[in-house]
Amino acid sequence: MVPLIEAVDVSKRFPGRLGRESTLALAGLSLAIHAEKPSIIAVVGESGSGKTTLARLLLGLAEPSGGEIHYCGTDLRKLDRDARRAFRHDVQAVFQDPYGVYNPFYRVDHVLTTPLRCFRLAASRAEARQRIGEALRAVGLQPEEILGRFPHQLSGGQRQRVMVARALLLRPKLIVADEPVSMVDASLRATILGSLRQLTDEHGISVLYITHDLATAYQVSDSILVLYRAHLAEAGAVERVVRAPRHPYTQLLVSAIPRAHATRDWLEQEEHSGMSGVAPTTAGCRFAERCPHAMPDCLSAPPGLYRTEPRRAVACVQYRDYAILPRGDPGVVLSA
C-alpha cells in the first residue's frame, strides 16, 4: 500500500545568517503514516530537537533541505493543483497556542465556516450548521455555548477544542497536532487528548502528536518517536519504549519525570543527567557527551539504527549486535 504521508530520509538545515553557522534541525528522518491503519504517533523531544520542524515539513509549510515528503506517493513539491487541494484537505493541523490562532475580530464561527466554504463541503447553510454542530459535539462542546462568541469569550481549553473540531470537520486522514495541550491546564489536558484519541478510534483519523511531555504521550499514543538534537534516538510501540527505554536519552527522559507516588529522590538523581545546552562538538552520536555509557566509538561516527525488537528501533551502538535498519527507516517498526 502507498502510505498517506511518507517522509523519506528528510533533513532540514536552516541557513546561517550574518556569518553564523547553519543549524541542522532535522537529520535523515524517515516515517510512513498509512491511512488504513489509523493510530496516534507521538513525537517527543526537548525544545530544539526538531519536533516542530518535522510537523512543518509534513504539513508542507517548510521544504526539506534533503530527502522528500510524499503524499500518496507523490513528492509534495510536485503535486498538481487537484492533488495539492486533496493534500490540504486530508492533512490538518492543530497548533500549540489556542490564543494566537484566532483573529480576535471574527467570531469563532469564522474558523469553522471558512474550511467548509473553501472545500465546498456543505450544500446549504443548514447543512453547514449541522456539520459544525456535530463536530463541536464530537469534541465535547455544546454548539450553543460556542457559536456566535468571540475568541476572548472562550477559555483556552474551549478554544483548543474548537480547533480540534475544525480539523475534524474536514474529515481529514491525518491531524498533525503540535503541542496541543502545553498551554492548557492539567485538568483540561485529559479532555483534549481524549478528543484526539476519539478521532482515531471512532473516526479513523491518524494523529501525529508532537509534545515534550512523555507522560501524556504514553497515555494517548500507540507508537512513539524520540528525537534528540535533530536525530532519531528511539522509535517503537509506546508501551515498550516508555516502560523499558533502551536509548540512554529515553532513559534519562523517563527518569526525569517527577512522580507523585515514587520515592522522593528526583532531585538527587539530577547529578547524573549531565549538562544540557552544550553543543556537541563531534561528528558522532549527539548524546555522547551526556551519555553515561559513551565509548570511544560514539564520538567518531553517528550510530546506526538497530532493530532490537520487531517494533523497536534504537540509534545507539550498545545495540549493534542487532540487525541494522536501512538508513533511518522507522516506518517498519512503527507500522508493523
Add this chain to the structure above:
Amino acid sequence: MSEPILQVQDLCVGFDHSQGLVQAVDDVSFTLASGERFGLAGESGSGKSTLALSILRMIKPPGRIASGEVWFAGRRLADLDEDGVRALRLTGIALVPQGSMNSLNPVLRIGRQIADAFADHDLRLNRGEEEQRVAALLADVGLPENVSRMYPHELSGGMRQRACIAIAISLSPRVIIADEPTSALDVVVQRQVMATLARVQRDLGAAVILIGHDIGLMAQFVDRLAVMYAGRLVEVAPIAEIIANPRHPYTRALIATLPSLEKRGTLTGIPGLAPPLRDLPPGCAFHPRCPQATDRCRIERPVVREIGRARVACHLA
C-alpha cells in the same frame, strides 16, 4: 521546623470591577517556616500568582489588598512605606516571576541585569567587586562565568531561567517565591533548574514558595502543599500526607490529573470549568464539579478545619 519567617493572615485581595470587587484571593492564611519549601497548587485563575504578588505588595490597580495582613520576620508589611517595601524586595523576599525567562531585558547583558539589583539597593561596589559578585552568583546557579557578558537570546531556556534565579538570590533573600519557574522547560532541564533552586535555597537557608500545577513536581520538591481553588486555600498539609491521603475532593481530582507511567489510557481530567471569580457558586465553590457534593455543600460555605496535621475546607472531610 524553626520560627515562622512569613505569616499571611486572612488575606483578601480583590480587583475593582464595574460590578463590584472581584475576590481573587479570599481569606487566605498560612505560615511559612524558615528554610521551608511550601507549594501552592491550583488551576490557572485560582489566584496563585495574585497571592504571590500581594505578598510582595506588587498588586497594581484595579487590584488591591482588601483586608488581612502579611508579616515578614516580625514586621507587618502594611506598616512599611513604598521605599521600605522596595528595600525589602530581593533582600527579604524575592520573586522569580512567571515566564521570567522571557522577561529578561533583551538588550542588556546578563551581568548588567544581575548587577542592577546591587545598584538599586544602594550597594556601592566598584567594578571589580561587582564582577566578582556576579561571577559568584552565576557559579551558584551553575552557569559559566562568561554568561555574564552574554545577551538573553544567546542562552537556552534553562540557562535563562537560572539567570533569573541568580537575580532572585543576588541579595540573599530569606524567602524566594518561584511562580511556575519551569513550566516552559522539558523535564530534564526542569530537574536541573529545580535542583539548582534547591541547592541555593539550602545554602542561603531561605524558604521557598513554589507555585505551579504539576503535582508530581510538588511531590518531589516541597515539604508542605497548599491547594488553592477559586481564591481560597481548600487544603494545606505535609506533602507526603496530602499525596497519600488527600482529603479535599479537589485535591484528589488534581492528583488524579497526573498522567500515570504505569498504566495507559488512565488519563483523567476534572470535569467542568473553574467558576468565574465574580460569580462564584453559593456554598462550596467546588460543588458544581464535585462528585460527592451534598445539599449542604450547595448552601453552606465550608470553613477551614484542622484534621490531624492537615487543614481542610470541606464538609465531607
